[in-house]
Amino acid sequence: MEALVRLFDQHGQPVPPHLFFQNDDVSLIDQLNVDRLSRAIHLRNFSMSSYKNRLIFLNFLPISCERLAAEGLKASLLLSRLKALQIDKKRVVVELVELTAFSARTLACAARQLGEEDFLIAIDDFGCKESSPERVEQVKPNILKLDRQLLFDYMEGNQSALLTAIKLAQHSGAKTVIEGVETKEQLAAMKQLNIDFFRDTISLCQLP
Template identity: 45%
Template sequence: MILTTKSQFQSLIFTGTNGEYIAHYSHWSLRSVFQPIFGHNNILVGLEALVRIEDVHGESIRPDLFFSSTDISIKDKVNIDKLSRVIHIRNFAISEYKNLKLFLNILPSVSEYFALSDINTCLLSNRLKELQIDRSQIVMEIVELNANNEYLFVEAIKRLSQAGYCIAIDDFGACASTIERVKSIQPDIIKLDRGLLLEHFSGESNRLLEGIKMARALGAQIIVEGIETKEHLQAMETLDLDMFQGFYLATPQPILSCISNAV
């Protein structure tokens, strides 16, 4: 059963000892961490929400391996993905950063559900209204996995954009985050994959520069991911990009504890 109702979600969400929201679903526990995204002059402009998944033994499971695993059903992947966003939004709303942008990862296979629903009356939109978070603050970050149904996927993203959400392509240059996907959904933001940055530093700058050129032609803002050293940051700043993200700037942390220290 795919989670769809408010009561279904509420039955799976709990408050941790530190006051943050967590979730328990089937064999897994879910927690939120957030990685800051900076603009020019180290100004904090947004946070990317990331899920931390643990099994019944308390062992961590990498989200990319979880969502790409063929041993986990589509139903469970969809429910984990949706439930993750619920706790991310709740944790964001109780923080001092709720006036910034919130980047939410979304599976292409999950986004297809938005093509079949009324976005203006769905649980996500209603919950944002209750928490006094504007849709324009929410950046739907499409991860680099393939869609099950390309037509429904593109239709869903168009509807989300028309409803006032920002759309981002995650990890451009990796897997399914291709030029073709960018052209089909016309995102507001393109996040350049860390691999392009590393290629640039090894002397192969073509893909990075082509990605920047394409983003500029579309009028999309650019975030470069994978800033891990001072040299990375300085080199990317010379390219006049819009936003920067990486461990050199700040690591993913629970929203109530360490983000302010990183900033």
Template identity: 35%
Template sequence: MAPHSPETASEQSLQLDTAHRYISRYAGCWLQSCFQPIFYRSGGVFGHEALLRVHDGDGRAIRPDVFLASLAPAQQLEADALARLLHLRNYAASGEGGCLSLNMLPLTVMHEAGNAAHYPQLLQRLEALGIDSGRVVLEVVEYEVEEGEGALSQALRGASSAGFGIAVDDFGAMASAHGRVRALCPDIIKIDRSLLLDYMHGDNGRLIAVLRLGWEVGSRMLVEGIETAEQYHAMAELGVELYQGFYMGRPDFLPVCREV
């Protein structure tokens, strides 16, 4: 690692809790990893999305986005690197297979694209942890991705060229620009729950259009926020491949099966 990289400081701040899971303290708060499963239509596990959990010194939960937004940009980079390291170590310790989806700040994606040594170092880290880099998916929210040749789009393509999967999250949460997806061709499009709810209430235009777009560009389609059997079966009838939501599986800690 470069001597002043955010991940160098991250390594030094890791601790093990009483369950032997990795945790860390940052900016007066405790950071933890939990993981929500992602399922195939058949019911098999495709992988897990890593989720950050933040608690203040009194044990009160803080929304991760609120916590990160409270930090200066340099601290956001450090906190994001720390969260990623926690997720990687805890996932490796669980011995789980399948894909691991990591949420990343756009600031982080662009910063790391400017560091020529970053992706080789990350690949070495994954190899040391026993995680196949082809199983790691980097996830950004759709409305952060620019049209055309914006800096974030180029940075994401750089990550893809290094062998990582790319996922566009919350597609449809805001006024979605299909041109962004056509230009990026992400491996996975995560359809926002609002489109699912519209479909269940009879307004199926937006969801059908997004599915057609994804299939056209070759993306795997994932519906978020599945909370009932009715919703699951409705999406299955449309041919959606991947599913995430409380009906399928809630975020939770993973068991520790080996030392890493």
């Protein structure tokens, strides 16, 4: 299950997440607070849902993971929250979004600490912005989510970027998720590749 945030302004109008989390007019403190609060809500909802025995994918700003490393994961609110809600850490996928980290070294340290605590690590939207081969090398994710643009390019005949991404994931030992599968033609093409999961607009499924 993937937890997604929905934001609204003071007039009740929806605010696309990228216009909040990638906005220089929004303070970093506000971004971090919303990032953390949304995860607290997602975890509570997950603990009370009929899906609580599945995996839960939680988006993390890279700076949020860096803060975990700096403050110490073992004493973090994240671990205490999971314990209170009786959610197994092994069911939590820390999904790093494609934004810039302050320090690649600190981000790698955070990923290592999370892995040692049995969390799974995913890189979101690989091929977009900072979700790059360098981040894969630094973070060593369990799951690589491939940006939907790679799928669109592949279907238009520009296949090299997607094939290279799949090889990178295999070399790194990461499972692959292809995003944006919406047609039978796309699904049939993806089934010919060594991809582990596909994601359409509403679900995440394992290829048969």
